[in-house]
Amino acid sequence: MLVGCSGDRSILDPAGPAAKEVAWLWWGMLTAFTLVFLGVVGLWLAAFRRRESPRRGEARERRLGLAWILGGGILLPGVTLLVLLAFGVPAGQRLLPLPLPGGEAPQVIEVIGHQWWWEVRYPEADGGEVITANRLAMPAGEPVDFHVTGADVIHAFWVPRLGGKIDMIPGRVNRIRLEADEPGVFGAQCAEFCGAQHAHMQLQVEAMERDDFEAWLAERRSPPPRAEGHDLARVAFAEHCARCHRVAGLSQGTTGPDLSDIGSRATLGAGVLAMEEGAIARWLAEHQALKPGNRMPAHDHVDAETLEALGAWLETLAP
Numbered sequence: 335m336l337v338g339c340s341g342d343r344s345i346l347d348p349a350g351p352a353a354k355e356v357a358w359l360w361w362g363m364l365t366a367f368t369l370v371f372l373g374v375v376g377l378w379l380a381a382f383r384r385r386e387s388p389r390r391g392e393a394r395e396r397r398l399g400l401a402w403i404l405g406g407g408i409l410l411p412g413v414t415l416l417v418l419l420a421f422g423v424p425a426g427q428r429l430l431p432l433p434l435p436g437g438e439a440p441q442v443i444e445v446i447g448h449q450w451w452w453e454v455r456y457p458e459a460d461g462g463e464v465i466t467a468n469r470l471a472m473p474a475g476e477p478v479d480f481h482v483t484g485a486d487v488i489h490a491f492w493v494p495r496l497g498g499k500i501d502m503i504p505g506r507v508n509r510i511r512l513e514a515d516e517p518g519v520f521g522a523q524c525a526e527f528c529g530a531q532h533a534h535m536q537l538q539v540e541a542m543e544r545d546d547f548e549a550w551l552a553e554r555r556s557p558p559p560r561a562e563g564h565d566l567a568r569v570a571f572a573e574h575c576a577r578c579h580r581v582a583g584l585s586q587g588t589t590g591p592d593l594s595d596i597g598s599r600a601t602l603g604a605g606v607l608a609m610e611e612g613a614i615a616r617w618l619a620e621h622q623a624l625k626p627g628n629r630m631p632a633h634d635h636v637d638a639e640t641l642e643a644l645g646a647w648l649e650t651l652a653p
């Protein structure tokens with residue numbers, strides 16, 4: 335259980351204004367409920383200790399009973415819920431995409447949940463749409479509106495260090511506003527059970543300075559020529575992979591993750607495999623063992639040499 339207390343997906347290590355409020359609310363609730371728990375245990379122990387109940391009149395007994403019911407059963411929970419509401423409503427409000435005081439429009443990033451990977455789109459990137467998968471870049475130090483939806487079943491978008499979570503429902507666009515105080519890398523996780531590989535649906539969120547973010551988008555808007563050579567790989571890609579995978583300037587498939595910048599990613603398979611030399615070829619050969627049931631068909635009919643070549647070529651795809 336203590337694993338949740340630290341690391342890149344901990345709500346106890348907030349990195350943005352909304353997350354800070356969630357963390358404070360959590361500590362407040364922990365403190366209040368610990369006091370209630372200790373109080374109840376105290377009363378329980380006291381009940382054991384008393385030898386003989388004092389003789390009281392029947393009317394007094396009834397009044398005492400009524401006081402416990404009203405005080406402990408109505409007043410205490412009523413006050414507790416009101417206090418919770420007083421802190422919970424503003425914390426929730428922070429996550430809403432309300433108009434900003436200055437009137438400017440926040441950056442919008444679309445996130446689409448698939449079984450079991452993340453598609454990320456930057457619709458406002460002028461000069462062409464930018465699409466990535468299993469990684470999300472955002473500007474730090476300013477609010478960002480996330481428009482989320484699901485492609486197949488219900489998923490949930492959750493970056494614990496930045497704020498609350500929100501459901502990704504097919505056919506509907508939900509919105510949540512998050513902000514990162516400073517540049518950094520944060521973990522995100524699907525937070526609604528969505529099938530066998532739900533746990534292996536992780537997303538890396540990279541918050542960067544505004545200028546770096548613009549540069550990041552620009553690099554992806556005008557992809558470099560796709561490395562010369564690698565003829566075997568490119569023919570095989572067109573034959574076996576292009577219908578499902580997009581590589582900017584080359585193919586348009588949308589059934590699987592966008593591979594345009596796959597060579598610059600930190601992980602493969604939404605967090606299943608660390609990216610290192612040879613990792614893509616390993617994914618191509620063993621992905622059904624690494625992530626059983628994932629929606630990419632096994633390519634046993636493609637010979638090992640071709641898979642190696644595909645892996646080597648894909649590793650060169652980076653801005």
Ligand code: HEC
Nearest residue numbers: 449450451468574575578589590591602603604628629630
């Ligand atoms: C029927 C559609 C389909 C075909 C064909 C297909 N893939 Fe995939 N691919 C997927 C899906 C879906 C995923 C996501 C699996 C997951 O992580 O759950 C994926 C994941 C990947 C990944 C990991 C991507 C990431 O973001 O980590 C790579 C690399 C990849 N595919 C390469 C290939 C190559 C190379 C081929 C051709 C030999 C190919 N795929 C053929 C659907 C397909």
Ligand SMILES: [Cu+2]
Nearest residue numbers: 524526528532
């Ligand atoms: Cu899920």
